Amino acid sequence: MYKGLGMLRPLLWCSAFLVSIGVWSGSVQAAAGFDPAQNSDHQARYERYIFGPTAETIDFGIQPLWMPVGVILETMRRDSLLREDLRRAGRSVRFHPFFKGSDINRFLHAGKLVGGVGGDLPGIHACKDDQVRIVSLFDVGYATIVTRHAMFLADLRGQKIGYPHGSAAHFTLLKALAIARLTPDDARLVPMNVHAMPTALQQGYVHAYVAWEPTTTLSIHQGQGWPLFRSLMTGYLYFSPDLAQRDPQVVKSFLASQVRALNWLLESEWHLRLAVSWAIQSARDFLPDVSLPSQDGLEMIALRGIRRLGALPIVDENELTKEGHLGQVFDFLQSMGGLPNTFTWDAVRACFDSKTLLHVLADPVGNRLQNFSYQGVISP
16 A cells, blocks of 8 residues: 555654653643634534434534545535435434544544544554554644744754644654754744644744644645655554444445545546535635645645545555554553553554455445435536
8 A cells, every 4th residue: 555654763762851841741832923813713613512412413524624635525525425424324423523533533532423533643643542443544644733934853952842732743853853853942933723833833933833734735736835844654544442442334425425435536637626626625624724736736736635545445464563653652652651651552553453444445346435415516
């Protein structure tokens, strides 16, 4: 699936240097002058969400500000076959937008959500905290540190850096600082939502930020940011163990919908363009004033990401070794004290379930993997 990612092994020579830095304590310094209203409205927003009230409703967490994940999810949201399968099982689905995977995890842990999509670091934490079942790969992309001007990693010392706490991009920032032999205390880390980062960088509230697509491309292509460092980040589809055990057919229905969406998006440029327009609308419904790249720019980002993912989103068994990407993330976090020593790599592996997706792929006709029925779609 994504061979060669194991070559991106982090520099674990710095582990002893980082063990006591307290990076997970949340004690960060705010950027002087930054408007908190742009950055902290997520809790009030989430409090308005309606969950349940019965087990028949599947509450699922999505991330509209993450591409190409948002494009795939918006396609799945319109999948009439998914809703038909769920209706046959006496279920319905409700999608709830979130800023990042760690937010989704909080609601999953509280029993409000039964599934969602998160990056590698949130996926590991969801495994540790809730023993989720991670059933498919959802993204193979990069998190990037963007700066106001060209600089070296060592120049991050003393700089204000925006970052989404607890996310895959957070891991990228920690790794970059470690490579430069810096600790988080050597910089001034500013927890931020990704949509606020380009403006914060442009107006000088921060000197750098770390985020994922399409936020990073927005700054770089507008000539308002410089790519300093990037690191692999992966995304996953996961469900609560209770749902996965009690109703495995629901999980299969979601997996079939994901594969259908990938097949449909790869089938024609028109399909991709339409789905990108859906993703743009979803992002603006979530945040009306969000800044995004152009439609053409988003199509390029989405196509590149979907091609990397392919139409068979299986988590490669080779990547579930300590030498693979997730093993690197796990080792790095544990070396810093971000994961307890009692939490083992075997426990992470136990959260991954590739067999369910393989069963779906083994029956393409029964799972209607090449049948497409999306709400409101009329072929040109």
